[in-house]
Amino acid sequence: MNIRKWIGGALAAATMVAGATAARAEGGTLVMLVQPEPPSLASYLSTSGPIGLMAPKIYEGLLDYDSDLQAVPSLAKSYDVSDDGKTVTFNLQKGVKWHDGEPFTSEDVKFTVLELLSKIHPRGPNSFREVESIDIPDAHTAIFNLKNPAPYMLRALSGYESPIVPKHLLEGEDYRSADLVNNPVGTGPFKFVEWKKGQYIRLDKNEDYWKEGLPKLDRIVGRFIPDASTRTAAMENGEVHYGAYGAIPNIDAVRLREMDSIGVTTDGYGMINPMSLIEFDTTEPPFDDARVRKAVSLAIDRQFLIDNIWFGYGKPATSALSSNFGATGLHDAKAANYPADQNVEAAKKLLKEAGAEDISITLDLIPYGEDWRRAGEYMKQALGDIGIKVDLRYEDVPTWLKRIYADYDFDMNVNYFYQLPDPVLGVHRHYGTDQIRQGTHFVNSSRYSNPKLDALLVKGAQEPDAKKRAAIYSDVQKILGADKPVANLFEMNFLTVFDSSLKDHDTSALGAYGSFDQAYFDK
């Protein structure tokens, strides 16, 4: 045996041994891709994606949601809504302890909701806007007193969206720079152990977890790998077991899904509902004219985008609301008023009516990956077909955010929004007059303002009756379909790529943003 072969053999053996101890023999370390490295682990301050992957394993919410999007108990054993919809009583679990050994009580719930979520959380002020006060008659009861009924609030109580955090570690601290920001202490199935910057975050099993016999995994490690091709190679090599939210690009996922050892799913995004879209500057010509906006919407072949750039993952938008809202009756298929197919003739006709022939504009692209550039290149061609000359602009994230949401210095912007589990949480922010908030990201940058729609949005938020609520949102869809301040493109399907021996990672509607308390390796 020559030397080179011998070295190769020894190294191969070493790798196999290392691989074996990593995943199999211990049976319990899940390595998941977290990309990019999160800025902190303070999920009460930020809904940043990578935080959402790690923090819900540590912090829990009052409720969780099963794969049919139905509420199931979490820190709240049960809840009760009064007949007028204005009082919601949560009965909390007993015997729950924080990871530092202190008991979890209703004080923590009151503090978290009133001091943190409804004040400094990015979406909390909206989710909890009707909460006037919280009564805590005893350590295991929290009564939310509401100004108006808020049916959507009960869909925003997951550990990802509204984590309950320990009062005794935050009270009197600066919430942004408290030790808890980087050293989270929760009630969840996994405890924070270590954050090696640039490499990984390590969570270990919470031996005192209040759910009997859970979690099944010994450990979860979140690994940071900046390069997409390397992430794919690491997944293929079995060095990582799980990657969600596009960590593995679609182009690689369609190849990996042919392998027996790897599974690919689009489940686990039902509470997120990502929708890709074009925002228009509705205050300036040419897009102050609804006909021009509609022409753009007509010129784009949505199925082409899905098939050729996203490898078939996605569904053309049918209205301003995601068809996933069909589960709660809010998506009205009859009010669906988006073009099913590209219609160049109709688009040209609209442009002619509007007197907007031979215009040239700049199209900004969301700087979240190469797919959007490809989409931009397609749109440049498609809009060229109806006589709109397009220049593409692709900048880095801070420059782009400032341009679109602070300076309003754009014509047309390709973006995607999370519509979240209820329109009040994810859709209203895009259209309400009160959501024209210069300097705030991901709100009404089109600056569309329609008093009739505003009134409907207020009614939709407060209507407890499901049928009446559906009727209101049917009208909302009709108005938005006619005016198109935003042209929705398609309902995005994010992909989760996983080691096929990993089971029950998808028991929660939150998918990758779930707690993973039941996940296990089946070897």
Place this chain on the structure above:
Amino acid sequence: MSRTARRLRYVFKRLLQALPIVLAIVIVNFFLLHMAEGDAVDVLAGEAGSATPEYMAELRAKFGLDQPLPVQLLVYLKNVFSFDLGYSFRHEMPVLDLVLDRFWPTLLLMVSTILLAVGFGIVLGLLAATGLNTWRDTLISIFALVTYATPLFWVGLMFIVIFALNLGWFPTSGMKNVAAFNDTWSWANIKDVAHHLVLPTITLSLFYLALYTRLMRASMLEQAGMDYVTTARAKGLTENRIMFVHVLRNALLPVVTMAGVQVGALIGGSVIVESVFAWPGLGMLAFEALFSRDLNLLLGIFLLSALLVVAVNLVVDIIYSSLDPRIEVG
């Protein structure tokens, strides 16, 4: 004055000269970075999903971003002179801790790369020059040309495909097996890190290896035509002695110069290699800091790189005088 005393005086003089240079670097970097649109608060709020303008203003005040630029610069300089590199508001950690934590992986990668590149470069250059215009020379020259012309990220990815995926000899990425949790100084950990170091080091060295090979070859050929070589030959020295004692020593000078200059560039080159192999070094940290507009952190990294380049250049100048006694420091 003795040689040692003269050297010490020289080192001291050079360090004094370095001060205004480093200061100028800090100031230029500061203004250059502030020319970029958007700031750390925009990024934090953008990632968070949303934030009210009041909250963003509050953050800007806390980070000191609401002050006029010259004031921000003075505050920064004052901090630097008291050896305080400031605070990274993104990571909620002092910059110095972050940078030092990530400095060691970069240093490890840099040192192993330089040793490999310079070492093999010299040997290959020597082999090519001594076998001028033979198949050996041609082969080495072609190898150098190909590696020089191939983009680093592509080489890195191909190595991953071949040596990690197909052959399974090495892990794809990272600095250690994240699921193993060995103690830092345990034998298992050292082996593990060395195992992870192989592919990034070879990738990063290939480019520089080509450079040093060509430089060494040219330098050897140039020296071989010098008068002193004729003199040595006339004295009756053996060809081997002329080559390895006289020519080699002189031919090394340009290679050492180049290696010194390129330490700075290596940090830049390592951004690509660190990203491809997820190596947790300064290059990756700088890259992320740029896109999150974490300017304190970025300035800290630049300052450290500047200091490193100044120090390495000083060391190179001292090595010169050892290689060639005619060059005097002072």
